[in-house]
Amino acid sequence: MSPLSPPLVPLPPAVADALWRGDELGRGTDTVWPSSFDALDAELPGGGWPGRQLTEVLLPQFSLAEWRLAGPALRHVVADGAAVALVGPPKRPHLPGLMHLGLDERHLVWIAARAPSERLWCTEQLIKSNAAGAVLAWMPQAAPEQLRRLQVLAQSFEGPVFLFRPLSARHDPSPAPLRLLVTINVDWALDVQILKRKGPAHDTPLRLASVPGGLEHVLTPRVMQPSTMRPVAPVVAPVVAPVVAPAAPVHEPPPLALFPEFSHAVGRTDIAASSAGTV
Numbered sequence: 001m002s003p004l005s006p007p008l009v010p011l012p013p014a015v016a017d018a019l020w021r022g023d024e025l026g027r028g029t030d031t032v033w034p035s036s037f038d039a040l041d042a043e044l045p046g047g048g049w050p051g052r053q054l055t056e057v058l059l060p061q062f063s064l065a066e067w068r069l070a071g072p073a074l075r076h077v078v079a080d081g082a083a084v085a086l087v088g089p090p091k092r093p094h095l096p097g098l099m100h101l102g103l104d105e106r107h108l109v110w111i112a113a114r115a116p117s118e119r120l121w122c123t124e125q126l127i128k129s130n131a132a133g134a135v136l137a138w139m140p141q142a143a144p145e146q147l148r149r150l151q152v153l154a155q156s157f158e159g160p161v162f163l164f165r166p167l168s169a170r171h172d173p174s175p176a177p178l179r180l181l182v183t184i185n186v187d188w189a190l191d192v193q194i195l196k197r198k199g200p201a202h203d204t205p206l207r208l209a210s211v212p213g214g215l216e217h218v219l220t221p222r223v224m225q226p227s228t229m230r231p232v233a234p235v236v237a238p239v240v241a242p243v244v245a246p247a248a249p250v251h252e253p254p255p256l257a258l259f260p261e262f263s264h265a266v267g268r269t270d271i272a273a274s275s276a277g278t279v
Helices: 013-018 066-080 095-099 116-129 144-154 260-278
Strands: 054-059 084-087 108-111 134-138 161-166 178-184 189-196 206-209
Touching: 054 066, 054 144, 066 084, 066 095, 066 134, 066 161, 066 189, 084 116, 116 134, 116 144, 116 161, 144 161
Parallel strands: 054 161, 054 178, 084 108, 084 134, 134 161
Antiparallel strands: 178 189, 189 206
């Protein structure tokens, strides 16, 4: 530092608290819900699912991991009587399975929107009105400017907003501050890769143990961890030599000596033929 430079003055506490460095994990928003996965909470800004912003989840196939990832946190959302709104789920919600997550028909609003414009409009209205505790929207098709509008609206929404999108949208620009890629692994585990967050990059996927609700009470220990099963050697049938039927005996005509009568007749024929030839 030059001797003519003014001395460094520490930042005011309010400014220092609001300052975020890119090599540090962000503090997140003022409303955060624990995900019920300790390893995931340790890597999320604020230690859980954030409110007042979008959380974009990319999946190779819908209806396989959405509830297993976001479902445990909804128990905290509905604890105060708030509802969970579903926009365009690809399959009909299975209420008995959701009851294991603490959801019942009183806390569930299902909107069967199909067209992309319907999904977008319903999601916008739910976020604007702040009428639900959480919004889960399936959006196979969405333009970046549409997502940007949802992010702006979500800043006034207190609960978490999950957007489930296909894996093909991975390289598309997205304004969502938190972006995850989720795949299924062995032993009912979820592999969660953090593509975008307020903090340093996290390249190694997180392995989260996740058994669908209610199945942990009916599955056997071996089925709970199928990777520990010893492979069964294939049964090899013994090689049996093919049975070859004996060749049928070749019956040669018996010698004429065994039939003197026939031989005598043949002899007479030859004689008659010879006599006829000499006439």
